[in-house]
Amino acid sequence: MPDTPTTLTVTQLNRRIRQLLETHFPLLWVEGEVSNFSRPGSGHWYFTLKDEKAQVRCAMFANRNALTGFHPENGNHVLARCRVSLYEGRGDFQLIIEHLEEAGYGALQRQFDALKQRLYAEGLFSDSHKRPIPTHPQRLGIVTSPTGAALKDILSVLKRRFPTISVRIYPAQVQGKEAARQIAAAIAAANKDNHCDVLIVGRGGGSIEDLWPFNEEIVARAIYLSQIPIVSAVGHEIDFTISDFVADYRAPTPSAAAEVLSPDGNKLRDQFRGYERLLCETALRRLQSASQRLDSLTRQLRNPAERLKHQEQQLQTLQARLSRTACGQLQYLNTGLLHLRTRLEQAGPGYQIDRLSDHRDLLTHRLKRAINTLLEQKKIRWNNTLQLLNAVSPLNTLERGYAIVTDQQDNILRGVTTVRVGDKVTTRLANGSLACKVDKIFPDSQS
Template sequence: MLTMTTSDLFNSPPERVGLPEREIISVSQLNRRAKQLLETHLPLLWVEGELSNVSVPSSGHWYFTLKDSDAQVRCAMFRNRNMMVKFRPQQGQHVLVRARVSLYEGRGDYQIIAEHMEEAGAGALQRAFDELKTKLAHEGLFDPQYKKNVPLLPKHIAVITSPTGAAIRDIINVLERRFPSIPVTVIPVAVQGKEAAPQIVKAISLANRAGLFDVVILGRGGGSLEDLWPFNEEIVARAIFASDLPIVSAVGHEVDFTIADFVADLRAPTPSAAAELITPDGEDWLDKFIGFEVLLEEAMQRSLNHWQQKLQWLRSRLRHPKDKLEQQAQRCDTLEIRLKNAIQKALTHSQNRLNTLVLRQKAQHPQTRLLQLTHRFQLARQNLIKAQSQIFIQKRQGFNEAVRMLNTLSPLKTLERGYSLTTLAESQTPITSSQQLKPGDKVKTQIAKGEFVAVVESINQ
């Protein structure tokens, strides 16, 4: 039992008078509880919107706002997650985000944390289209050197398309109008949706394995980029490139382009145009056949006239066998005479050649050759002796002339004419000037017969 006095009533806090005790929490605790509540009760969500206020600080995290026409929400995508995104977020870009709802405790701001991001709508498809186009072009799948020729007159056409679409009706109508005798086989496939691409790949493989067709039309009617997307799949492009049969791509309208158009051996703007491109005009061919028929008749008539003329000419040349035999007998006699003459001429020529060889052999007999060489030796010996005698006389004359000239130039001859050679007695230096001497020097003088030594008494300069 609770008892209270009047003083206790007036001195007690007012909130405790008959009321439960209050729980007071801080702002941080409030934000933390709100964050836990949001993250616990809201699972991962897919959110679509437009990017704005995109910020990429040095930490590598992405911060942006995701908005639509009526609202916006702050978003964050941490580095470990945005590294797996294949594009860079841009202002105004339309994206699809898988995120969890959270709250930033520091500001109390409600936000979402993105785990995955991809481009939404046609933008993503167009980017994927461009990337695959660039990749396949780099690998050479669009190279004209790999394009196969479409036959001028197909024997059997395979059409890979939807059996209920407008494209197959257009193709069949054109084929029936232009060349109805060409057989056509429809290989039904889905041309839209996820199951379309694998079915198209199987159909191309089936057409190649069948061994019936020589050209394939792959097509469908027009549509959006998403509708035509199976024809932009990489598996379809590689199946077209690997096909042994030429493939004509006829997807969409004239303004529509798909990866299949670039890989295919021939691109038609529409399914109807594909049927026209691969088939000739039957009426034109019929006109050509009529023209060929006329030309053939004229050629046959000319040939028949030619052979008739040749027959008449051969008939005019035809002679009785007896005449032919007589002519051949005369020819044999003529040939016999020519043969005898040729044999006699050959014998005469051989006899003359034999006589010439006998004469040449006699000339080359060893005894005859020995006599010739002996005569040449005697003649050479006489010429050698004569040449030696002439050379000896010439050399003796030259020797005598040299001796005469040597005697003429000899210093001894000069001394015999009264001249002398004077030198210093000690150094044997020839004296050519009086300046080399001084009184009292001994000089040696050589004369023609002997020599003497003298002393210089005086010098006259």
């Protein structure tokens, strides 16, 4: 008989199914719409996630939902990180929620963070790449929707502040699937024209989905490659997009971008009026100064007869001063002449010859004394050297009965090993030399 199959209780069956589900499915993300939401006194959340064709029960325990940043309501579209399980008590298939967030915003936010981190690592946000924004541009380009409120706001601000700025519009969709490609193409077209001093790229406010084209990589790279400085003006002050980080300057709103790029016409008009007033005051002061100088020069003009009389008096005064100066100069020269005469007498040949003769006699005496002293010292040194030389002289050694023996090459023989029987040697004595022939060699027994 075949083996009888194992019989399981309902509890055992549900437990095995739960274990099978929890081990087979890892943590996963599920997207759907919240319905039948309830929160009993335990603090746990129970609800159903559904889409157009199916639904699944969900549970999120209090220790996890306390970390969620929002309170879900029926109809919310959410994104849940969960694990698959089974509620054994009723045999209900369910999801145990670990994390819950709004679906649209959360997914887009993760895309935003991932692209921001990657572009930052590539250096697209680097300050070294950003170009300075002109303070008084003459030609302004605008990349935006030609029918949007942002363009109207920009043109309104320019008209109010500085209407003489030349504006060129590069139309592009700023919302929808084709928006990013059109924005990038408009930036490229503006660079190809090379007409504008600066570009405003932006749009008015909206949801994160509305602003998403300005978070696309194609737009970020088009801004980075632009040779024209770009001001990013997307949404409201609290909105930040990837374009803001890549652009050379971020304006909180399109109107603020127009404010930054357009000088205040009223302020400039006031400045010009101030300069005009200052110029008029300066010109008036210079005219007054010139008039006063003219009056002064007019008063200085005199009758020619009076001027000649005045110059005659000056001439007489100068003649008197010249006479006094000439007398004083002659007296000074006479005194100097007497002094030079005295010095000349002292410098005469006779006086100098007598002085040099006395000096010569003194030097002659000192020279003789120095020569005698030097000769005496040399004589003593000669005798000392001669005595020392005699003491170490080989001739002195020969006088004591020694001899010097050399071979035929005049090499001194220092032992018997360097000669052989029959060799001719020379013996040097104190009063002469002997030519000898070696008949026999007697080596020293200790050698």
